[in-house]
Amino acid sequence: MTNLQALSRRRLLTAGAALSGLALAGCASSSSGPSIGRVVIVGGGFGGATAARYLRMWGGNVDVTLVERSASFVSCPMSNLVVGGYKQMADITRSYDGLKAMGVKFVQGDVVAIDAAGKKVRLASGSELTYDRLILSPGVDFMYDQVGGLQAAVDSGRVAHGWKAGAQTVALRKQLEAIPDGGVYAMSIPKVPYRCPPGPYERACMVASYFKTAKPRAKVLVFDANPEIQSKKALFERAFKQHYDGIIEYKANSEVKEVSGTTAKFEFEDVKADVLNVIPPQRAGDIARTAGLLNMNNRWVGVNWLTMESTAAPGVHVLGDATFSAPAMPKSGHMANQHAKVAAAAIINLLKGEAVNATPVVMNTCYSFVTAKDVVHVASVHQYDAVDKIFKTVPGSGGVSAGANQIEGRYALGWADNIWDDMLA
Ligand SMILES: Cc1cc2nc3c(=O)[nH]c(=O)nc-3n(C[C@H](O)[C@H](O)[C@H](O)COP(=O)(O)OP(=O)(O)OC[C@H]3O[C@@H](n4cnc5c(N)ncnc54)[C@H](O)[C@@H]3O)c2cc1C
Numbered sequence: 001m002t003n004l005q006a007l008s009r010r011r012l013l014t015a016g017a018a019l020s021g022l023a024l025a026g027c028a029s030s031s032s033g034p035s036i037g038r039v040v041i042v043g044g045g046f047g048g049a050t051a052a053r054y055l056r057m058w059g060g061n062v063d064v065t066l067v068e069r070s071a072s073f074v075s076c077p078m079s080n081l082v083v084g085g086y087k088q089m090a091d092i093t094r095s096y097d098g099l100k101a102m103g104v105k106f107v108q109g110d111v112v113a114i115d116a117a118g119k120k121v122r123l124a125s126g127s128e129l130t131y132d133r134l135i136l137s138p139g140v141d142f143m144y145d146q147v148g149g150l151q152a153a154v155d156s157g158r159v160a161h162g163w164k165a166g167a168q169t170v171a172l173r174k175q176l177e178a179i180p181d182g183g184v185y186a187m188s189i190p191k192v193p194y195r196c197p198p199g200p201y202e203r204a205c206m207v208a209s210y211f212k213t214a215k216p217r218a219k220v221l222v223f224d225a226n227p228e229i230q231s232k233k234a235l236f237e238r239a240f241k242q243h244y245d246g247i248i249e250y251k252a253n254s255e256v257k258e259v260s261g262t263t264a265k266f267e268f269e270d271v272k273a274d275v276l277n278v279i280p281p282q283r284a285g286d287i288a289r290t291a292g293l294l295n296m297n298n299r300w301v302g303v304n305w306l307t308m309e310s311t312a313a314p315g316v317h318v319l320g321d322a323t324f325s326a327p328a329m330p331k332s333g334h335m336a337n338q339h340a341k342v343a344a345a346a347i348i349n350l351l352k353g354e355a356v357n358a359t360p361v362v363m364n365t366c367y368s369f370v371t372a373k374d375v376v377h378v379a380s381v382h383q384y385d386a387v388d389k390i391f392k393t394v395p396g397s398g399g400v401s402a403g404a405n406q407i408e409g410r411y412a413l414g415w416a417d418n419i420w421d422d423m424l425a
Contacts, residue, residue: 049424052064138287140195140331190282192226201236205239301318306360320336367412377408379399
């Protein structure tokens, strides 16, 4: 045997060993060996679906049950493109089949009660699921009581918020299609914190982009309860001026107090719109409140950032929008996906009686379409600080685009495809 042949054979064996190691690991993750524990996950959105997938991939043999009220996943990221008419609902909808194929038990249902002491959850159907560790990633629910008449307006279909993707997205798009040329679309943005800080400004661009071609005399009025644009400020200001001058009118410090018909009432004026899109103030999803977990401003769930375990209920890990965010940590799908990986790794360690990673790092990238093709991004990296026991942004990391561009338009679509795969396989 020549030296070359010996080297090739050795490489082949090494590669083979690596492959069989991978195959074994893959096998173990979906095998029928003894389970190391039962994890129930409530909510199959960005946080919950990612946690389910990573518990199966990393867990050896964790028994994972995912309870989600919808039959399929519908993405909020990219839903503004549906609102603008540039994508269809099918483009932002994915099935849970990939997770099922990985051995995740998928239960379509609504969790209505959590018994943290008894380690079980109850579904609306009356059935119960027991667990060793519970993950909640219920997203947000709305504080309708903060805006008079809003609940009734949304319930009647007069006003769509479009802040949970699905029927609301379709309703808002239909209203925009029906608006006359010369009509008025008015959006109201709640005070921070709300999910997806740049989302409303992206939506303003998408609606204005649609009007520019389809209804050039129609107007977009943006009423922001905050003192200024909350994310990528200079980039959105530039986009408003460069592409939508005379279409988008932006007003800061304008908090909607009441909704009547399609009239929004502010402190000093009433605004009548053809389409009124009120984004309601938000808090952690209802199930977190029912379970008594809202220990931060009676609105969000405080967590131990090393494990994502609720500081209100041991054994209950909370992810994503429902958490009380660390400083400069956005409520985003990308961040919920990162929370899920921290939690999945920690839960596997805890089930095995091992120490959890003491130095987790998470990151976020958020793309926004300012035209049908031009996109801007903001990125950040967050490192756990052992002294203050919280994630802090890494100095010098992240940043924003120099300007809107079409290359980032392709990256944005790639980001969506990748993260949907990362959650749902
Ligand atoms: C218009 C818009 C654009 C956005 N764009 C971006 C973007 O470009 N990039 C980005 O990173 N983020 C974006 N976001 C933010 C992103 O959608 C959220 O931050 C993300 O969905 C949070 O993930 P989550 O797991 O906390 O909640 P969700 O993804 O909302 O998942 C919660 C799930 O829990 C289920 N659920 C809730 N309660 C129960 C219960 N009791 N029983 C059973 N199931 C339950 C719900 O049905 C839902 O499927 C956008 C949001 C909006 C509204």
